[in-house]
Amino acid sequence: MTHSFPELTIGGVLVAPFVIYAGGAVAIFALLRPFFRLVAVDRAFSNPPIAGLCLYVLILALLIVLF
Amino acid sequence: MTLVQGTPRAVTVAGFPLPAWAFALRIWVAMVVALYAAFWLQLESAASAAVTVAILALQTRGQVYQKAIYWLLATISGIVASFVIAGLFPQDRVFFLVGFAGWLGVCIYAGGLLDGNRAFGAILPSYTVAQVAVAQIDSPQGIFAAGVNRGAAIVVGIAALALVTELFVAPNLHRGLSGKLSTAQQRVRAFALAILRGAGADPIQSAHLLREITALHPDITALIAESTGERARGAAAASAAVALVAEVGAARSLASLPAGTAPALRRPLAEALAGAPGTETHALQLRLQQHAGSGYGDPHGAIFARHALDLLLENQRAQDAIEDLRAGRYPARDIHAPIYRSHRAAARNGLRAFLAVLISEILLSLAGWPFASEGLALLALIVALSANTPNPRAFPVNAAIAVPIAALLAGVMQFLILDGVDQFPLLAIGIAPVVLVTALLLTVPNPRLVSISFLVLIFFLVIFSPTNPQVYNPETFLFTSCMAIAAVILVFVLLQAVLPTSEALQRRWYLTSARAEMRDLLAGGRSRSLGDAALFRDADRIGQLAALQPAGDDERRDDLHLALDIFACAAAARRARTALADLATSTGGHVAESGYAALAAGDPLDLRRAADDLASAAARLDDDARAAARAASQRLIWAAFLIDANPFGLGRRQSARS
Numbered sequence: 001m002t003h004s005f006p007e008l009t010i011g012g013v014l015v016a017p018f019v020i021y022a023g024g025a026v027a028i029f030a031l032l033r034p035f036f037r038l039v040a041v042d043r044a045f046s047n048p049p050i051a052g053l054c055l056y057v058l059i060l061a062l063l064i065v066l067f
Numbered sequence: 068m069t070l071v072q073g074t075p076r077a078v079t080v081a082g083f084p085l086p087a088w089a090f091a092l093r094i095w096v097a098m099v100v101a102l103y104a105a106f107w108l109q110l111e112s113a114a115s116a117a118v119t120v121a122i123l124a125l126q127t128r129g130q131v132y133q134k135a136i137y138w139l140l141a142t143i144s145g146i147v148a149s150f151v152i153a154g155l156f157p158q159d160r161v162f163f164l165v166g167f168a169g170w171l172g173v174c175i176y177a178g179g180l181l182d183g184n185r186a187f188g189a190i191l192p193s194y195t196v197a198q199v200a201v202a203q204i205d206s207p208q209g210i211f212a213a214g215v216n217r218g219a220a221i222v223v224g225i226a227a228l229a230l231v232t233e234l235f236v237a238p239n240l241h242r243g244l245s246g247k248l249s250t251a252q253q254r255v256r257a258f259a260l261a262i263l264r265g266a267g268a269d270p271i272q273s274a275h276l277l278r279e280i281t282a283l284h285p286d287i288t289a290l291i292a293e294s295t296g297e298r299a300r301g302a303a304a305a306s307a308a309v310a311l312v313a314e315v316g317a318a319r320s321l322a323s324l325p326a327g328t329a330p331a332l333r334r335p336l337a338e339a340l341a342g343a344p345g346t347e348t349h350a351l352q353l354r355l356q357q358h359a360g361s362g363y364g365d366p367h368g369a370i371f372a373r374h375a376l377d378l379l380l381e382n383q384r385a386q387d388a389i390e391d392l393r394a395g396r397y398p399a400r401d402i403h404a405p406i407y408r409s410h411r412a413a414a415r416n417g418l419r420a421f422l423a424v425l426i427s428e429i430l431l432s433l434a435g436w437p438f439a440s441e442g443l444a445l446l447a448l449i450v451a452l453s454a455n456t457p458n459p460r461a462f463p464v465n466a467a468i469a470v471p472i473a474a475l476l477a478g479v480m481q482f483l484i485l486d487g488v489d490q491f492p493l494l495a496i497g498i499a500p501v502v503l504v505t506a507l508l509l510t511v512p513n514p515r516l517v518s519i520s521f522l523v524l525i526f527f528l529v530i531f532s533p534t535n536p537q538v539y540n541p542e543t544f545l546f547t548s549c550m551a552i553a554a555v556i557l558v559f560v561l562l563q564a565v566l567p568t569s570e571a572l573q574r575r576w577y578l579t580s581a582r583a584e585m586r587d588l589l590a591g592g593r594s595r596s597l598g599d600a601a602l603f604r605d606a607d608r609i610g611q612l613a614a615l616q617p618a619g620d621d622e623r624r625d626d627l628h629l630a631l632d633i634f635a636c637a638a639a640a641r642r643a644r645t646a647l648a649d650l651a652t653s654t655g656g657h658v659a660e661s662g663y664a665a666l667a668a669g670d671p672l673d674l675r676r677a678a679d680d681l682a683s684a685a686a687r688l689d690d691d692a693r694a695a696a697r698a699a700s701q702r703l704i705w706a707a708f709l710i711d712a713n714p715f716g717l718g719r720r721q722s723a724r725s
Contacts (some may be wrong), residue, residue, distance in 0.1 A: 013215075042395075052184065053233045 145195020183285025
């Protein structure tokens with residue numbers, strides 16, 4: 001089965017599907033941030049930024065697989 | 068740009084510490100990743116991705132992210148401006164070029180009102196217009212494609228750098244910043260201790276202390292970009308910086324009082340400042356409060372006690388805020404640290420850039436050289452970068468040294484080292500020496516060397532312009548290099564010749580604005596901020612004044628002395644207004660009226676009379692109101708004392724009244 005990707009056209013300009021996924025992942029990540037701050041995720045990792053990056057990649061991959 | 072503090076300095080390789088090597092490697096890896104991704108995506112302006120990495124080459128995560136955000140916003144607004152300018156003047160090159168020069172002037176004006184990476188973000192849209200619209204002046208139909216390509220390349224560059232910064236664990240900004248704030252606090256404390264031992268407050272030393280503190284402002288604003296929870300750290304750092312400025316002010320106030328004032332208080336105060344246990348500090352605070360509240364027989368002693376109390380409180384606040392910064396907690400007091408920016412200086416710089424670019428456009432069109440539009444784009448880059456530099460006067464000289472070196476390196480790279488190869492690994496290895504050496508030099512403490520290396524790195528990539536497949540055309544290289552060198556010479560000459568802003572003029576502007584604001588504050592004409600945030604803004608103005616090149620030592624000392632006196636007087640006026648407002652709240656207003664009137668008149672005699680009235684009125688008031696009346700009375704006496712010592716041009720009004 002072929003995976004179909006969503007298409008977004010702004011003023012006649014076709015935007016790559018990846019950009020939509022990447023933007024969506026940023027939005028979800030931004031929504032999750034207050035929650036992480038609340039449960040102090042920073043203290044669970046020796047390098048919180050890398051943990052954040054991994055989480056972003058996971059969300060992105062999940063979006064690509066699901067939609 | 069100095070090395071991040073708190074890192075081990077013992078191990079060095081080729082004279083550079085390991086963190087410097089880690090930084091250089093990060094930049095090189097990010098550049099290679101950015102170029103690879105841009106080639107793989109078949110972007111036309113792949114070199115822009117590498118240039119983006121070079122421009123964002125900063126050592127800490129917070130600084131990189133903040134600059135990246137502004138760089139992205141600058142690019143988007145620059146691309147939109149390109150469409151607008153090209154759309155407004157579709158068939159008219161003359162107006163198009165005037166429009167471009169005007170846009171550049173506006174960007175530089177906006178940048179002049181900000182500092183650090185925010186100023187950079189305001190200035191860079193002009194460079195984007197040069198790259199997108201001016202470079203396509205002969206084929207305006209290609210502006211849209213050029214804009215999208217450039218935007219995409221910049222996003223790729225930022226993404227590559229962000230990835231590498233995260234994976235290679237770049238140092239956090241807050242560690243270095245807390246170290247710098249601690250050092251500043253130690254220096255302020257040493258300054259205060261020297262004053263308590265009887266030394267005078269040297270204006271140059273005081274101004275340099277204020278400059279050291281206010282120079283941390285760009286780092287404080289960059290903290291927020293670092294990661295989750297950094298908003299608390301940003302607030303803590305701002306609170307610490309404001310407290311340190313207030314501490315310097317309090318220490319200087321102690322120095323202004325006669326040398327023999329309150330000898331019994333000096334020693335315990337010095338011990339408390341030097342770090343005696345907290346209980347003793349608390350006891351001393353109570354003693355100072357009592358002394359300040361009951362000192363009608365000895366007004367100087369009471370004022371001393373009040374300033375000593377301020378000094379202790381601010382020292383404690385700074386200490387707490389630095390600890391909050393380390394722990395990532397919100398500080399007890401969330402305060403804004405605004406900077407001072409002169410609209411007049413910014414407007415003059417904007418006009419200067421407009422004229423410089425306009426004259427260059429005329430010269431380049433008259434010369435009729437090939438690649439003239441590219442020359443103009445390079446010129447815009449140099450003018451834009453020159454506006455966002457700590458020392459704008461030295462910048463054209465540094466650029467005149469850096470651009471020929473960059474052209475030479477690009478030529479050697481293209482025609483001697485690579486010489487026709489088209490494999491990516493060879494390109495990556497080929498650019499490594501230049502990128503590593505320039506990035507290493509970005510970490511040295513010498514600002515001139517840093518500025519030159521930064522320009523060499525950027526112009527090396529601009530002139531070399533890596534593409535896929537690489538173009539080995541000696542003619543293109545020759546014209547681009549010649550245009551870059553011609554552009555830098557033009558900028559050098561024009562920035563010296565068109566509307567030069569002398570240091571003496573700037574000094575006069577700073578002092579005039581400080582004086583005008585102080586008069587306004589005394590008169591209460593406009594509702595100026597009365598908190599310590601305004602104190603930080605005044606300190607930033609003194610920091611900028613101290614950063615100007617020294618004229619003569621005496622002249623400089625006099626200017627700084629005057630600026631610091633105005634700073635103290637403005638602070639006194641603010642405190643007096645706050646104390647009068649407190650009094651008005653607790654008594655209903657009528658008692659404080661004579662104090663407000665005396666402040667508005669700016670006359671020491673009136674101020675002393677109003678202070679006496681308040682002191683006699685205090686006896687008829689309840690406990691809270693009495694304390695407020697005494698505080699207001701002492702603040703008015705202090706303001707009168709400062710105006711007596713230096714009338715700041717208020718004397719005219721005094722003589723007219725007498």
